[in-house]
Amino acid sequence: MGKDTFYRDTFVLTISNLAMGILRFMFSIILSRQLGPEGVGLYGLIMPIYDLFTCLVCGGLVAALSKEASAYYGTNHYGNLNKSVSITFAFTLLWSITITLIIFLISPLLSTYIIRDSRSLYSLWIICPALIFIALSSVYKGYFYGVSEVITPSVIDIVEKAVRMFLMVGVINYFALKDIKSTVAATYFSFTVGEIISFVFLYMFFKRSKRKFISSGEKGENRAQLLFNVLVMALPLAINGFLSTAIHSVSTLLVPLRLMVAGFDHVTALELIGKFNGMALAIVFFPIVIVASMSTVLIPDISRSITQKDYSNLEARVSEVIKMCFLLGVSTLLICYLIPDSLGKLFFNRTDLGSFIKIAAICAPFLYASACSYGILNGLGKQKVILINSIITSLIQLVLIFILIGIPSINIMGYGISMAASALIGLLMNLYEISKVVTLRFSLGEFLIMSLLTVLVIMLILILNSTIPDNIFLIKNIIIIFTGFSLFLVSTFLVRKSS
Template sequence: MKEDSFLKNSVLLTASNITTGILGFIFSIYLSKLIGPVGIGLYGLVMPIYNLFICLMTAGIIAAISKVSAIYKVKRQYNNISKTIKSVASFNVIWSIAIGIMVFFLAPYISKYGIHDMRTVNAIRITCPAMVFIALSNILKGYFFGVSKIVVPSFIDILEKAMRIITITLLIIFFKANSITALVTLAYLSLAIGELQSLILLFIYYKNLSKKTPSSADKPERASQLLFNVLIIALPLCINGFLGNLFGTASTLLVPRRLASAGFDASTALGMIGKFTGMALTIVTFPMIVIMSINSLIVPDLSETISRRDYYNASLRIKKVMKIAFLLGLATTVVCNLIPTSLGQMFYSRDDLGAYIKIASLSAPIFFTSSTMFGILNGLNKQSIILRNSLIVSAIEIVCLYIFIGIPGVNIMGYGITLFISSSISLFINLREVQKHIYLNLSKSNIIIFTLLSILIFMILRGLTTNILNNFITIRNIALILITFSIFIILSFFGIEED
């Protein structure tokens, strides 16, 4: 039953996240047509600032709430769940509003000395209420994950992403915006409105669910103790998320400076950043939706399995998750190297993204697999290890970006090289930590066989599809994507699990 529940929730959450991912992808395409590469570059420079303070407000809360909710649910201590939600929400309201006010007043300094572009001041200020909304939404999402109520929250996410496209269109018409500054600001205003809508709907569903929750005879724990139980789990993840995003923000702000030192003017540099990170990388990392879904569910699942000392099934679960991620990455690499230029044409109506898509996709198998380590180590209650290793990888990433992007002949392609190096190191050091606690005995022969099969599939598909449907790019691309991923789905059923 537990296996069935995990698989069912994984499929539901993955389907939901794919839908929201497609809508988010459509939004990014629509936005790129509205504001162009330079506008996307500006939008991308503000996003790390937003993510940085979101992490400071709420990183680790979803994982922590889901873990304690799952435990209390098993013990049927429903009063502790509701009291935990109230305690954490009270704390987060005060904490997030304080940070939001600070960011609002520091926005001019962040734009001038951090981003070095004063056109982002209003966009940063608009993100402040969105930060508060998402901080509260994450508490409710953690609860829903913990008690396995994911259908309605998933639908709410889908609705929020769908409405964002409509919202930004109405905002542009209402404000008659035509400058890049105004358009980028309105893009973040549509994000803030979407987060508010999501919070309201999640809260309504939570209240309805609370009315149907059985009452508990046991006396609940003190509010301070319940808050402590969550914070002791969330704090290391919060520090990890904040420092990781701090390094990520530094990396993002470093890129235009290194491109300038490589001889590119500011406008060209922003355009290159927008094309690589805002377009090419968006295409390559789209399948990461599946990994994110699994990461959300494997935390409470592994926690419960390990608490029963069922290391055998924990090992099997980890290997299956890693296998899915690796094959998903291989499929992505095959597709992105088969039709790189036409992917850029299909999604962004640009024929200059092919080289970017190719270099970014080479990291997909390693990057996707390394991304599963966060959920796995978190499920094993190794938050301090996540923090330490994330800092190591982030430092390496900054050094690599500084070196490679500053080389004129490499320039923005250095981002792809950095992704490959940092993902490889991340996978190695995190996997080593997992192996210290759970014996995995990964099959090296399977890794080699799957890699060679990927090369063979690429060569066969390239030979079969050359000069076919050249006048129907979209149909050809969709057919190739479906065929490639279907082949790798079939391959996922093969490969001996060694124990």
């Protein structure tokens, strides 16, 4: 039954995340047209700062609370469940307000000395309120995932992303904003409003949901202990997220400096960053929503399997998910590598993205599998391992970015190479740690079958690309994209049958 629940919840969350992914993708397309490459580049320099402070105010909270809520939900300890949510919410409120006030005060320093672009100041101020509501929303999301009500936060996320997109376009067009400073600020204003709306809906549905879980008089733990149980799990994840994001932020902010060392001026550097980060990576990362769905559901699922001592199901589940995520990355790589120019024209109406997409796609198989492996380690309670491995891979990526992007003949392409190398190293380290606890089931027969299927799909894509006329451009590329992802669909069926 647990296995059925896992794939049911994964399917629901995947549909939701695909809808959000489509909205995010549409957002990135609209963003590129509203802001232009330079504006997207500035937007991309602010985003790591936003992500960094998000980790600081609520890093690890969703995973930790979902795991605790799942344990109490599975044993019918509803008193502990509700008290865990309420005390965590109170702590998160105080913590997020304190951190946000500090961030608001130091924003001028961040704008001048970290981002090195004074046009980012208003955006930094505007996102400060969003941090409070993101933190509070994470408490309710952890609750909903823990009690297997994944539809609620999923639908709310879709609404929030839609509001964000329409609000951004509406504000920019209504006020006829033209300069980069104001258009980027309007974009982050839409983020803040979206997060407020998301929190309001989560709160309303939480109040309705908690009525179903009335304490039956069981002996409960005190609130301090319940908060400690959540924080002791969340803290390593928060430290991991903060340090990894900090290193990633340094990497992102380092890119324009290294591009200038390679001989580009500041505006051209921002344009290159906009094309690679804001456009090429948006295409490559779109299917990763499936990986994110699996990882979200996987954490409480692994926790339940361990509690019930169902190690056979645990081993089968872990092996299945790793193979599925890797094959999804392979499908993405094939499509992006074989028709990169068409993808650039299809999604962004640009003919200069082909080389960016090809380089960005190299990391897909390793990055997708690595992302799910972190979710597995989280479910296994290996937060310290996650922290160490994340820092190591982030530092490797930072060093490679510093070296490669400064070489004129490589420039921004060094970003894609560094992502692929660090993702591969991270995947190997994570698989090694997982294998200490779980026996991974990989067979030579499966490898040969998947390899033959990959060759077959490559041949089909090449044939379709050369035979279907370009005057039906949209239909042609939809057929090719579907053919590419058929590798993932067929392989997933075979992987599940063999488990």
